[in-house]
Amino acid sequence: MNPRKIFAITIALSKSQLRASRGGRTSLSFLRKPSILLILDIAAFAICAILGYAGVTLLREFAGPGASAGSLQAYSEVEKGVREALIFIPVFVPGMVLIAGLLFELNVSSKFSASDTVNWLPITQAEYVIASALSVAYNYSISVAIALGITLAPSVYFGYGWAWAGVALVSILTLFTGGALVEILRAATNRVSSVVMKRARRGALFFRLALMVVIILIFETVFNPTILISVVNTLSGSLSVFVFIPLFWGALAIEGIVNGEPLRVLVFSAGTVGFTAALVWAATKVRSRYWSPAAFSVSITSSEYAPRSSSLLRMGLSQGEAAIVRKDIKGITRRRELLSFMAIPIVFVALFLVESITSTPGGIASEGGFFADFPTLFAASFFALLISSISFGQESKSVMVLYSLPIAPGELLRAKAFLALAFSLGATFATLAIFSLIGGSSPLVVVENITIAVSITVEEVCVGLAFGARFPDFQERPRPRFIDPVWLLVMTVAGLAVALVTALPIIFRDILTAVPGALSFPWYLFPAAWVFAGVVSVLAYRFARGSSEKLMAEYRI
Amino acid sequence: MEELALQASSLSKSFGALKAVNGIDFTIRRGEILGLLGPNGSGKSTTMKMILGILKPDAGTIVVEGIDVARDPIGVKRIVGYVPETPQIYDFLTGIEYLDFISDMYSIPTGERASRIGQFLDGLQLRGHENELISGYSQGMKQKVAIISALIHRPKVLVLDEALNGLDPRSAKLVKDLLRSLADEGVSVLFSTHVLEIAEALCDDVAIMYQGSILANGTISDLRQKAGLPGSTLEEVFLKITGTGDLGDVVKELSR
Numbered sequence: 001m002n003p004r005k006i007f008a009i010t011i012a013l014s015k016s017q018l019r020a021s022r023g024g025r026t027s028l029s030f031l032r033k034p035s036i037l038l039i040l041d042i043a044a045f046a047i048c049a050i051l052g053y054a055g056v057t058l059l060r061e062f063a064g065p066g067a068s069a070g071s072l073q074a075y076s077e078v079e080k081g082v083r084e085a086l087i088f089i090p091v092f093v094p095g096m097v098l099i100a101g102l103l104f105e106l107n108v109s110s111k112f113s114a115s116d117t118v119n120w121l122p123i124t125q126a127e128y129v130i131a132s133a134l135s136v137a138y139n140y141s142i143s144v145a146i147a148l149g150i151t152l153a154p155s156v157y158f159g160y161g162w163a164w165a166g167v168a169l170v171s172i173l174t175l176f177t178g179g180a181l182v183e184i185l186r187a188a189t190n191r192v193s194s195v196v197m198k199r200a201r202r203g204a205l206f207f208r209l210a211l212m213v214v215i216i217l218i219f220e221t222v223f224n225p226t227i228l229i230s231v232v233n234t235l236s237g238s239l240s241v242f243v244f245i246p247l248f249w250g251a252l253a254i255e256g257i258v259n260g261e262p263l264r265v266l267v268f269s270a271g272t273v274g275f276t277a278a279l280v281w282a283a284t285k286v287r288s289r290y291w292s293p294a295a296f297s298v299s300i301t302s303s304e305y306a307p308r309s310s311s312l313l314r315m316g317l318s319q320g321e322a323a324i325v326r327k328d329i330k331g332i333t334r335r336r337e338l339l340s341f342m343a344i345p346i347v348f349v350a351l352f353l354v355e356s357i358t359s360t361p362g363g364i365a366s367e368g369g370f371f372a373d374f375p376t377l378f379a380a381s382f383f384a385l386l387i388s389s390i391s392f393g394q395e396s397k398s399v400m401v402l403y404s405l406p407i408a409p410g411e412l413l414r415a416k417a418f419l420a421l422a423f424s425l426g427a428t429f430a431t432l433a434i435f436s437l438i439g440g441s442s443p444l445v446v447v448e449n450i451t452i453a454v455s456i457t458v459e460e461v462c463v464g465l466a467f468g469a470r471f472p473d474f475q476e477r478p479r480p481r482f483i484d485p486v487w488l489l490v491m492t493v494a495g496l497a498v499a500l501v502t503a504l505p506i507i508f509r510d511i512l513t514a515v516p517g518a519l520s521f522p523w524y525l526f527p528a529a530w531v532f533a534g535v536v537s538v539l540a541y542r543f544a545r546g547s548s549e550k551l552m553a554e555y556r557i
Numbered sequence: 558m559e560e561l562a563l564q565a566s567s568l569s570k571s572f573g574a575l576k577a578v579n580g581i582d583f584t585i586r587r588g589e590i591l592g593l594l595g596p597n598g599s600g601k602s603t604t605m606k607m608i609l610g611i612l613k614p615d616a617g618t619i620v621v622e623g624i625d626v627a628r629d630p631i632g633v634k635r636i637v638g639y640v641p642e643t644p645q646i647y648d649f650l651t652g653i654e655y656l657d658f659i660s661d662m663y664s665i666p667t668g669e670r671a672s673r674i675g676q677f678l679d680g681l682q683l684r685g686h687e688n689e690l691i692s693g694y695s696q697g698m699k700q701k702v703a704i705i706s707a708l709i710h711r712p713k714v715l716v717l718d719e720a721l722n723g724l725d726p727r728s729a730k731l732v733k734d735l736l737r738s739l740a741d742e743g744v745s746v747l748f749s750t751h752v753l754e755i756a757e758a759l760c761d762d763v764a765i766m767y768q769g770s771i772l773a774n775g776t777i778s779d780l781r782q783k784a785g786l787p788g789s790t791l792e793e794v795f796l797k798i799t800g801t802g803d804l805g806d807v808v809k810e811l812s813r
Contacts, residue, residue: 299688305653305674307660307667323661327647327654334649334690397645403611404641405662406634555611 001127009123009131010138017105017139037138041145048149056153082154083258086163089147090170090250090272091225097178098185098223100140102216102344105182125288130280133179140178144171163257166265170250170272177276183283185219189336191290209333213343217350223247227354246275317418320407324415331394332423337480341390342423345383349375349431353438373439373449373506379431380456381499384424388464389491391416392551393472393482403555409548413469417541420461428457445509448526452506455533456499462540463498467491469547502533561620562587562714562745563608568617570603577603579769580617585714585745590736592760593749594795600769601749602642605716608747609639622713635663638707640720642749644699648692652683652702655691656709663710670709677705680735681728696723704732708739715739715746721755733759753791763791767799 014034063075148168155164192211221227225247232241242248249271256264312322332338352375395402402412432453436446471487473480481488505525512521563585570578578600585591593601606612608619610630619626621633646655653674660670678684681701691699700723707715715736721729736746736759750756756763757777764774773783777794781787784797 300651300654300690301688303688305657305671305687307657307670309667310661319661319664323658327650327658330654331647331649398647400611400641400645401647404609404634404639405659406631407662408631554613555606 001124001130005123006127006131006134009128010134013132013135014138017135034138037141041141044142045145045149048146049152052150052153056157059154059157078154079158082151082158083160083163085147085151086155086160086167087251087254087258088225089144089151089167090174090254091248093144093171093174094178094181094247095220095223095225096143097136097140097175098181098220101136101178101182101185102220102347105136105186126280126284129180129183129284129287133176133183133280133283135179136182137175137179141172141175144175147171160258163254166254166257166269170253170269173272173276174250177272177279180276180279180283181219181223184279184286185216187283187286187290188215188219191286209339209342212339213346213350216343216347217354220347220351221354224351224355227351230355246271249275312418315418317415318411320405321411321415321418324402324407324412325419328391328394328415328419335394338390338394341386345379345386345427348382349379352378353434373435373510375435376428376432376449376453377456377499377503377506380424380428380453381460381496383427384420384457384460385464385492385495387423388416388420388461389468389488390482391420391465392468392548393474393480395472396474396476396480399474400555403552407552409552410545412552413465413545413548416468417461417465417544420464421458424457424461425454428453448509449506451526452503452529455530456502459498459502459533459536459540460495462537462544463491463495465544466540466547467494469544469551472551498533498536502529502536505529560587561585562589562622563747564618564620565604565608566618568604568607568619569615570600570607570612571615576769578607578614581766581769581771583764583771583774585747587745588740588743589762590740590746590748590760592756592763593747593766594751594753594756594763595749595766596799596801597751599766601766602718604766605639605718605747605749608716609634609637635710636713637716638710638712638714639716640700640703640707640718642718642722644703646691646699646702646706648694649690651688651690652678652694652698653687655702656687656705659706659709665710673709674705677708680731681705697725697728700724701728708735713744715744715748717746717748719749719751721750721752753795757791765795765798772798 011034014037018034018037059075059078063071067075148164148171151167152164155161155167189212192215228245228247232245242252249268253265253268253272256262256268310317310319310322310326312325313319317325332342392399429450432446432449435441436449441449467487467490468483471484473482473484483491505528508525509521512519561584565581565583568578568581569576581600581604583591593604595601603612607614608621608626610626610633613627622636624632624636626633647658650658656674656677657670660674665673675684678687681704683698683701683705686694686698691702694702700720704720707717707720717736721732724732733755736748740746740761748756748760760777762774762776763780765772765780773780775783777791780791780794780798781789784794786794786797
């Protein structure tokens, strides 16, 4: 193993990850260098350290001489909070890197990963895996910088300075643990891809999506400390079980420092190093076994070509619109960079489901009310917004095909809207069904939820299309983004704001139901929300149509 | 008067400060193959994209089979077959799925398309690969798919931007013969290439573009006369007209 090579690959991968999601503008070239991450880390650490110091100064005055019993009680609670934060920081880091990996690493286009230069350079699998894990760890190191910064002053103040130093070391190590986990997840999803694509036929491509979601969900669940703690509490009720969970070894080492137990510190620190080394070894093994260095020839079917009329035509779509819908469905199930867009909302809703089931004896969702309704509203808004906003940009450079074909902008928009609506309504109804069952919602509540969730889905699809058609990003990058990132943020804020307004009847209903003897529910809020969603949908769709016409008027890519 | 399939008048297009196409005029007669020759960056691809309505001209008009491109770009696209310089086709589809998609977009009846696609697959030796994902195709196979897409709806006009790039000799010969045959049946072809031998063998007329302008057009013998090089090759004529012929010093420098 050659450290110089590892360093060189780490820098190259870090540059690639930094630049993969940025445009070609060179005016701010320092933003495109890996060193910017270190500068950001230092800045974040410094700002948070100052904030932490300010907090300590306030605390000193608050709990100074003559402080009331209540103040002293609060002081003691803060000290306990600081101690627990120090213990659990290293535990949360790998899960955080995994979430970041799901959001930003797994959607790297197969085209780019397949033509990866490292596949034909004299680099060993271990060197590559270590470098890749390091670059992932480095890219998401800001979270550790923030956590360490904010806890520095309180730790010193409460006499946990050594523990803080230990947290710094262990957190950096667990950051790397998270990087190794992302590598394993990458190889696992690639394994699923290649197995299904090599052996399977049409229907199995949907199976690949399901399998990928399950794999991601397993990883996100197994390495999610909140869920693990809930599971341990549910199953055993004894915290001594954590000794057998490697993810918690870092926390146990820190606890050893806090309690002054050197043997414990030594054992669990060594355990954490060993656990990380084992993960790197596993990542190297799975990568060398499952990585496919080049695109392979894949036959989807062996049957004779027999064209037939599409059933989509019976739903009122034109032949061209139906063709675009069918093409996009194939894209969603076959393109790895789109798979993660499908998987992310499903994984987040499923994680909420797992957390809600494990966090209280009967589960949060079983208590009904907003906790049961929230996932439905989340799926309706976030999923619809995400899917519709990328519908234009996901054409990538192949959008040139559409420019050269006799398809009107209005037809293109209808096709995109149809597919986004179909997927989003499916997701909304599925989530609604699951959480209504768990929450034991009454039929009236379910009907009310359906009307609001459908209204939100429709309006979010229209808002997503409006932004997606206006600000698409067709550039092919290792990590494609499909929509201008600045406008993605604006869209997310706007989309969630209108969703919140539309969801007000449900929020009010749930609040009023939870408060005994509260005012009677203003029923007219429901029709008002439907009208609001209708107006937003019409305006956004009209805007999207104008944008689609402008977009298709001339190729400007 | 001969029937014109395509008429471009005073066509201009700029990208920022770069004048990509600078007030060019040309026509294509029905059943004619016009070769558009020029070095990289001379404006050929831009001109072709304007014919399809993919790019909007800053000035000038294009009429294809009586249809003004500016007024009815969709109408023009229905009757034109286009092969771009670098086909960016959907590589998550199989070859047959892509051709089925294209057939839908041109509203080719389902009863007709299977036999038509089958003929092209056999002719261009793609049979046996049609159910594979395009992502696994070679550059030449992708080019063949793009060529089939341009021909499948029996267009009246073909706009082919370096269409023979990456093709094996047999397929290149087949496409050239097919183009000649289609032209004899009345299909008009605008064909750009860097390979001057192909232009010489295939084209009825040739237009030489350089820095956004058409420097000369006509039959190859017309161009020889204009260049004052009777009996010379098209390459010599091309280099003379574009003023890029004196390469001796460059070769000397590079071979040091």
